[in-house]
Amino acid sequence: MISPSGSFRIFLASEPIDFRKGVDGLVAHVANHFELDPVDSAIYVFRSRRADRLKLLVWDGTGLVLTMKRLNGGRFGDDDESRVKRRVKRLMECRKAASGLEHLKRDDRERLEVLKDGARLIAIRNEHHADELAAALHEDMPCMAPATEMVWHAMRRSVREGWPGLRMPPLLLDGPPGIVGFPQMDVEPVRT
Template sequence: MTDRPPSSARIPLLLNAFPPPDVSAAVLERRLVSHLGKLRSAHGVTGAEEVHCDPAGAIDTCEHNRWRADPETPVAFGQNDWFKIRRRVRRLREARKAANPFARLKAEERERLEALRDGVRLASVPNEHRADELAAELHADFPWLAPATEALWHALRRSAREGLPGVRMRPLLLDGPPGIGKSVWARRLAGLLGTPATVIEASNENASFGIVGSQRAWGGSQPGQVIEDMLRNRVGNPVVVIDEVEKAGSARSTKGHAFDLCASLLPLLEPATATRWTCPFYEQPFDMSWIMWVLTANKAELLPEPLLSRCPPIRLRNPTVPELVAFVQREGGRRELSDAAVSALVAVLEHPSLRNHPLNVRTVIRMLERAADLDNRPLLH
């Protein structure tokens, strides 16, 4: 079965309204002059005590110290008129700038956010039958991760049943031995839904900044990887994987402030706060409530209680040898490995010496990659 194509449903990701295009001072002057000219013409006023031609050349039509609002009705403007018009223009531009929520951003940052003017798409499932198919395909690939697939299955069916514009899934915390394929499962989920996947290693020193970004006032500030990927892909419900979340340390700013990854995640995992989450870099509110979070852990008991209350751990087990054999056969077909290569890998997995020390998914994937390299190497003469 092929991956499902992206859906056409769209939602606003950036919650601040985009301001209208900037209007130059010259254009505003013309508008005010035209409006004032029409008012005076309507009241039969066609002259001014002191006629003054615009010295800056902001008004293109200036003939014989006279600007005509209507070709048939000559209306003259004096120095006081120009002073009032330009003062009004200045105030209008200042008011527009003060009301612009993007005024503090640099030009390239505003341009980056312009990609969100038309919203972002959502990956969705059209009906519960399609939800059943996706869950069945994922379970066939990872039967030992059945509890995780079951939680996803219910989320897919609920999204279709309630007629949501996209798939909405509660954050998942996959807890199990290392190397059993938790992150691979999450990436396969993204592929089946036709949505991007962002993988962040929690053990990275800057993992907290990588998720939420840093405040723009700090040295070396930058937006988080999650927001950047959403801007690039224009998808509102990507799969975001936080790998080995219990190994996260505290990130520090250049001024020595400590930031804990788990604490940074809490507002994003809580629907009430995720619907209007303010990015510390862009200083704009975003709707992050559609993100499909998949947290992986080897020892979930090490995580703080606030995180566990939002993501009850789903306990997972090691795959059996027959399950690994089936995984190799399916993956070998996807990678177009030769029958001889697949048979050799199966023979390794079933060797008696590994009976008490079975291989895990991580090792098996490396074996598959090595077999693909050998299958596709050029012939030597």
């Protein structure tokens, strides 16, 4: 018997799919339309256009399992479809609200989409590595030369000081490209 291990979630596609799709086609559908990883602890349920068949895609821990159910002489009704669509709409609204980005315009949210899985952090191994990173940064944004130079110096200092990460003073990027303000942040410790 093949069954998913542990706890799992069930995702139901609100629209019918092309039932000629096999495992690879459904995996692509999950990744592109649900924006989820098909090998997570989840069961993905798809229905045919005639609403008389279901396909279930599940990761069982060792591989993907695809099963199909055909109703004999019956169909999933329009009532079922409208309930699924209402539920999907509510879930999408909750997902948007939980993102904390609902106040942004759609274009701005789409631009931030590249960061949805986070940013890959790297360690700056040595000053030569800092030089290479700074050169690449400057090549991508030559109009920001004063800012990229500040980043370069900060990377080199972080390596020399043995800091685990990059320490940067605040930068004020104001005005047309190439105009960078460096706020004065000279702070002395308060002695009591």
